[in-house]
Each structure stands twice: as structure tokens, then as C-alpha cells.
Amino acid sequence: MSSSSSSTNGQRFKYTTTTSNNEMAVLENIYKRIIGQHHDKVMIKDTGTSHGRGLFTKVSVAAGSTIITEQPFVSHPSFDQASTNSVCSHCLTNLPTPITNATTTGNNKHQHVHCPNCRQNYCSVNCKNTAETQYHLACCTSIDTVRKYCQAEKRRFPLLAAKIVARILLGYHFNKTMEHWENLQVLSFAKKDPPMEWKDDYLAFQRAMLTKESNKKKFNYEWFVRVMQILYINTVGIQVGATTPTAATPDSGIGLYYLASFINHSCEPNCFLAFPNDHTLNLVALKPLKQGDELTISYGDPNKDYVERQSHLFDNYGFSCQCPKCLLDLPSKRPKKPLAADK
Structure with missing residues (x-):
């Protein structure tokens, strides 16, 4: 911001x-x-x-x-929400407990579905399809490694960075455009020296998300630091259901x-x-x-x-x-x- x-x-x-x-x-x-x-x-x-x-x-x-x-460019639930599968992995709306999974071929857009590969839960076929075309196809199984690392370190920004690189890659794949990266570059960023833990964050991010050498060059540590600096001052807490001024808590989702x-x-x-x-x-x-x-x-x-x-x-x-x-x-x-x- x-x-x-x-x-x-x-x-x-x-x-x-x-x-x-x-x-x-x-x-x-x-x-x-x-x-x-x-x-x-x-x-x-x-x-x-x-x-x-x-x-x-x-x-x-x-x-x-x-x-x-x-709509957010990227968002992610709290660690508690993610670990309990209590919200949709895409739109963060609350899911009923227990979740009744449906097949992805149903015509009812309000069925609760999951990804068969990484088991991410979605509130509807529509949310699952939107997630796939925006970022999930580029990070389905790989982002799970980043997620486990972030849960252990209690830091969500590397997860958002993983979704960002996935959106950039799929944006270019489907539309042959780098508009997402152009949009990011006009946002304010924190002029703070990268803390030592960002190097560890990048290594976990790189091992999971950057399997191609060309992508390692495009999305290097300097790129990662800039994205983290953008996230540092631009993410907002997402308290689903809030209709009055509400302060974010550790149980809130986050989004850019x-x-x-x-x-x-x-x-x-x-x-x-x-x-x-x-x-x-x-x-x-x-x-x-x-x-x-x-x-x-x-x-x-x-x-x-x-x-x-x-x-x-x-x-x-x-x-x-x-x-x-x-x-x-x-x-x-x-x-x-x-x-x-x-x-």
C-alpha cells in the first residue's frame, strides 16, 4: 500500500x-x-x-x-484454516464440516470438490476451475513443499510468492502477456534490507517452483526479494464475513x-x-x-x-x-x- x-x-x-x-x-x-x-x-x-x-x-x-x-491477485487462508480444510482454498469461504466431496464432472457449480492430486478443497466446481486457470496448474503438487516449509516457519509470504510466479507463468502461457509482472512493478515496496531468513525462504521456493533453468534465471533471488518487499507492505488481512471495520488476526486469510x-x-x-x-x-x-x-x-x-x-x-x-x-x-x-x- x-x-x-x-x-x-x-x-x-x-x-x-x-x-x-x-x-x-x-x-x-x-x-x-x-x-x-x-x-x-x-x-x-x-x-x-x-x-x-x-x-x-x-x-x-x-x-x-x-x-x-x-478480486485478489493472490490470496491464502491462515495456517489453521488450511490445516483443517475449513475454507475454500481459492475464495476462502467457509466450508461445511464434514466436507462432502463431489466429482469434478458434476453440473452443480455449488458442489464441494477437491483436486485429485494435491487434495486442495474448493467450495464449488467454479472455484476449482478458476484456481486451475489462474495458478493451480502451475503449482499443484510443487506448492505443497512450500506450504509445509511455511507452516513450520510460520511465514505465509513465500506461499503468496509461489502463487505469484504461477500466475505470471500461466498468464504468459495462456495470453502471451507479462501484464501481471507489469502491474506488480508499479506497486509500492518496502525499502528494507532483506532479512537472513528470506534466503532460506527463497531456497525452499526455488526447489519447489523453479525446476527449469530458464525460470531460475527469470525468478532469481533479486526478483524474490522485490516480491517479498511488495508483499510486506501491500497484503491485507481477509476476515470473511466481516461487514464492519474489523482488525485482522492471525486467524485471518491474507491477500494482495x-x-x-x-x-x-x-x-x-x-x-x-x-x-x-x-x-x-x-x-x-x-x-x-x-x-x-x-x-x-x-x-x-x-x-x-x-x-x-x-x-x-x-x-x-x-x-x-x-x-x-x-x-x-x-x-x-x-x-x-x-x-x-x-x-
Whole structure:
């Protein structure tokens, strides 16, 4: 997501005084592709502040209205959800217990099915087919090795990286395009030195996902670090069933959403993310908005005190917030009490 202030985040592409007209045209085309069907409702533009780019409404919006909906580029359930097969592996909707598996040849799109090779469970034939064409065909059995590694290390980002490389490979296979990688490159990324464990993560990722030498060169450690830096500040918690502002927990799923990645943070947000049915993101207005307003959400629990909010934002997103609420809550520097006079 975009930074909110005093950020250590970076951007691969951004408007500068030296940006050529051709580069700006390429960037605008990528923005149009990311915005897609919502082109008449929102726009991506530079905020003119240290926040960088942001998402702005092009229309007036009533409180409680859904401004946009978006499918994730990649998503994954929590480790507990995955280990208990309690949610659909693709859309993260809850599955009944016990799961009644059906054949994949049935005409009922609401049957619960599983992959015969890796046993991933899906809520319907439609979800299974969507998963296959988007990423599963490229990572069916191989991703299980990454999954076991991630469960042991309690880190989900390598799993999302595996799905990302699968989507890129299948996108090129079916459509002969690298649009997914182009979209990823315009997202903000954390300018943090890669921790040592990322090398271990990459080795597990490489052994499972990159069997061809050509792919090892394309998706090398430098590529992996960039993807991890993108995931570090752009993933959101997915609490399926949430229709009011809800803070993510370790039991939440996670996902990367292209358009939502441009929404800046505020501890006094005017929007929130809802997931009423599945991993489909709904951006909902908290208050009436007028045309041209920047859309903001809270990256954490805005009801926490100043120190807790700042610690969460810096630890998880790499920036210190200077929104109006934080400036108001900023602990004042009180003068020291004078020392008692010597007697």
C-alpha cells in the first residue's frame, strides 16, 4: 500500500520532473488496467504530499456505500484454516464440516470438490476451475513443499510468492502477456534490507517452483526479494464475513489486491475493507464523500492508543504516521520539574 508519511517505502515507477512522456504513458496504461471496470468511480494520482500516490473518488459517495469491489491477485487462508480444510482454498469461504466431496464432472457449480492430486478443497466446481486457470496448474503438487516449509516457519509470504510466479507463468502461457509482472512493478515496496531468513525462504521456493533453468534465471533471488518487499507492505488481512471495520488476526486469510494497494492509511479513515462473502474485497465508505476526496483506510486498529498505533505501523509497514489524529495525540514535551532547592 502507499505510504502515509515519513515512510521508508519506495516506488519502482513514479512521476518526477525527469519522467519521459513515454514512461508516463506506460504508467497511465497500467493504472487504467488496474482500475478496470471502476474507471468511472476512482482514479490513481499523486497526493502531492509525502504520502505518494493515492486512490481518489471521482463521484460523490454516501456513507455505507460500496465504492469498489476487487478480486485478489493472490490470496491464502491462515495456517489453521488450511490445516483443517475449513475454507475454500481459492475464495476462502467457509466450508461445511464434514466436507462432502463431489466429482469434478458434476453440473452443480455449488458442489464441494477437491483436486485429485494435491487434495486442495474448493467450495464449488467454479472455484476449482478458476484456481486451475489462474495458478493451480502451475503449482499443484510443487506448492505443497512450500506450504509445509511455511507452516513450520510460520511465514505465509513465500506461499503468496509461489502463487505469484504461477500466475505470471500461466498468464504468459495462456495470453502471451507479462501484464501481471507489469502491474506488480508499479506497486509500492518496502525499502528494507532483506532479512537472513528470506534466503532460506527463497531456497525452499526455488526447489519447489523453479525446476527449469530458464525460470531460475527469470525468478532469481533479486526478483524474490522485490516480491517479498511488495508483499510486506501491500497484503491485507481477509476476515470473511466481516461487514464492519474489523482488525485482522492471525486467524485471518491474507491477500494482495492491485487497486487496494494504492489506498493510503489514516488513523481517522473515511473507508474500510469488508469481506462479506469470500475473499472479494469491498471498499465501503464510513462517511459521506465528495468528488475528489482521497480514500483512506486504517492499516491497524485506530482505537489503539498513539504508541500502539505507531509501533504497529512502523513494524508492519515501515512508516511513522502523521495523520491529524496522530498529531493531536502526539505526547507533548512537558517541562521537567525544577529540582528541589538545596537546604
